[in-house]
Amino acid sequence: MFIERGVVVDCIPGQVTVKMALKSACSGCEQKQSCGTSAVATAFADKSQLIEIKTNQQINIGQQVELGVSEQGVLASAFLVYILPLIGFFFGAFSVHLIVQIIESLDRNFVIGSFYETMQLSCGAVFAYLCLRFARYYLGASSKPLGNHDTQQDKKCAYSDEVTLLRVLPDSIPIRQINGD
Numbered sequence: 538m539f540i541e542r543g544v545v546v547d548c549i550p551g552q553v554t555v556k557m558a559l560k561s562a563c564s565g566c567e568q569k570q571s572c573g574t575s576a577v578a579t580a581f582a583d584k585s586q587l588i589e590i591k592t593n594q595q596i597n598i599g600q601q602v603e604l605g606v607s608e609q610g611v612l613a614s615a616f617l618v619y620i621l622p623l624i625g626f627f628f629g630a631f632s633v634h635l636i637v638q639i640i641e642s643l644d645r646n647f648v649i650g651s652f653y654e655t656m657q658l659s660c661g662a663v664f665a666y667l668c669l670r671f672a673r674y675y676l677g678a679s680s681k682p683l684g685n686h687d688t689q690q691d692k693k694c695a696y697s698d699e700v701t702l703l704r705v706l707p708d709s710i711p712i713r714q715i716n717g718d
Contacts, residue, residue, distance in 0.1 A: 539606040540703065543588070545596050553596050553702075555588045555604065592702050601706040610699025617672035622665040629664030630657040 547554035566572070588604065596602065633656050640647050649656075 538608065539611065541604050541606060542706070543602055543604055545598055545600050545602060546587070548596055548598055551593060552589055552591050553602075555590060555602055557586050557588060557604070558584075588700055590700060590702050594702070594705060596705055600708060603703040603706060605701045605703045607699040607701075614676055617676060618669070621672055622668040625668030626661040626665035628661075630661035632664075633657045633660045 541557055543555035543557035545553050546556045590604070633653075637649055637653065637656075641649075
């Protein structure tokens with residue numbers, strides 16, 4: 538289980554909305570000061586994600602919480618977003634190949650010409666796009682922000698059913714000075 542921290546932005550009885558900052562791979566890298574990719578990544582505004590979680594705990598707006606994210610949900614989402622469009626691309630390209638072979642076997646005078654590869658790539662790209670749209674629809678990804686948040690970068694979490702509230706972090710940590718030798 539992945540553990541993430543977030544801030545509660547909305548509370549209604551039985552449910553809280555938590556805002557989590559999306560992290561890039563550059564945020565944990567030691568070479569980010571001298572890396573050009575990190576400079577490009579930091580040029581874009583930080584994105585965040587809103588997650589609605591059902592809970593009976595008393596939580597206030599602004600409190601930090603720890604969330605547990607199931608690996609299975611993340612892997613299923615990754616499969617749908619990355620692998621399914623790739624499968625769609627190959628399916629589309631192979632479909633054109635089969636259709637051209639069937640037409641050529643029925644009509645010996647049929648000549649496809651130099652557009653054969655272009656047709657394969659185009660059909661593959663269309664199928665990949667359709668698979669990606671299906672994945673976005675299935676995962677419930679939306680570019681509309683929840684509630685009345687100002688930023689267009691707040692997005693609802695696609696796998697919020699796979700997220701559990703682990704614990705509520707205290708508002709402040711009391712610090713005591715210990716007199717020692």
